[in-house]
Amino acid sequence: MSPSGILVSAPASGAGKTMVTLGLLRALSEDGVVVQPFKCGPDYIDPAFHRAACGRASFNLDSWTMDAAMIDTIAAEAGGADLALAEGAMGLFDGAVSRGSAGHGASADIARRTGWPILLILDVSGQTQSAAAVALGFSRFDPDVVLAGVILNRVASPRHERLARAGLEAAGIRVFGALPRREDLALPERHLGLVQAQEHPRLDEAIASYAALLRERVDLAAIRDAARSNALAGSAGGRLPRPPAQRMAIAQDVAFSFLYPHLLEGWRRAGAQIMPFSPLADEAPAADADLVWLPGGYPELHAGTIASADRFLTGLRRHAANRPVHGECGGYMVLGDALIDRDGTAHRMAGLLGLVTSHAQRRLHLGYRRAELLSGLSDLPAGTRLRGHEFHYSTIVEQHDPPLMRVTDADGAVIAETGSRRGAVSGTFFHMIASEE
CATH class of the missing domain: 3.40.50.880 (Class I glutamine amidotransferase (GATase) domain)
Known part of the structure; x- marks a missing residue:
């Protein structure tokens, strides 16, 4: 059985998943929680940032290239941790049209397999109560993928936050917190995505700022309490790829x-x-x-x-x-x-x-x-x-x-x-x- 976990996702790329993931990894680690990070999909760069945030190697989970046994084996790397925290890729349900080994390569496949509920990051720029319609659609699209709640991102003002919260609360969707619109929080990028962790000139300072922001604006204890797992997954019975040489x-x-x-x-x-x-x-x-x-x-x-x-x-x-x-x-x-x-x-x-x-x-x-x-x-x-x-x-x-x-x-x-x-x-x-x- 895999440990309780939560999967950070969003309706689309660019919503702030990486910032929230890094902030959570650092803040929870500072609180003495042993957090095992994961990254959904094929991605080399984000896992290095995860390691810098919490000190543990981050493993990829991908349902198109990996079969269910391998996903379970890798998820079992969280066996010695208090909490598994996975960062999704693209939008929650985005993947290949054709099915692969254990799914379409979507983050939702990993949530379904592990039982980890979704922490949805909503970029509410330019909208208020309409954010509730988006979140409600994500909560009902697949009954086997559980929405724990949302974090509002890029909130422009207290009034903006109040209106967005009102719509979500009316829809019965939990709001764990709200983050302000701040361009200084963005990580530098180049042609394949983020600049590598080892090249970032002030990476620890940046991660510390994310953690401080989440402590101030997000209910960390509630997020940890929302973590769940699927008793059918997380066994270490599968086999990792064998080496091509000794x-x-x-x-x-x-x-x-x-x-x-x-x-x-x-x-x-x-x-x-x-x-x-x-x-x-x-x-x-x-x-x-x-x-x-x-x-x-x-x-x-x-x-x-x-x-x-x-x-x-x-x-x-x-x-x-x-x-x-x-x-x-x-x-x-x-x-x-x-x-x-x-x-x-x-x-x-x-x-x-x-x-x-x-x-x-x-x-x-x-x-x-x-x-x-x-x-x-x-x-x-x-x-x-x-x-x-x-x-x-x-x-x-x-x-x-x-x-x-x-x-x-x-x-x-x-x-x-x-x-x-x-x-x-x-x-x-x-x-x-x-x-x-």
């Missing part, structure tokens, strides 16, 4: 930070040795590694530094002579011949794949993906089927090697981006989340 040298710094915590945890539990190194610090991968893994991130912002990292590139090329190297998204770009940054400057990369990518020719590639390996990837044999997603703005200018995988989108349509391979080196824009076993 000794794995994994690039980890601000240019290579996009690797899901449940993958790392699963690999460690299976006995894999994780050996982190930093390309930006010009560190070479461990000489005795079975596999070098370059995760995604923002290499386009550090292309000049990577191009001049001689120890890193020499070590990478030495390893690739007879042992596997794999890159995901940004890591894939670094394995190619060149990376063209947003200013149009070409930077020489590792040259292990016949690939040139450009961030100057920006085009959004976004969505769930299902993939089948056409050749082996270290210990993962050809024919292995994977689920994941793609999210980047880079464009392939040149690609001269055979494909690594066959890829389809959530609706089964074939995707042209297949990744590529050359000898023991492989890469793809596909981000792995789970295998179909």
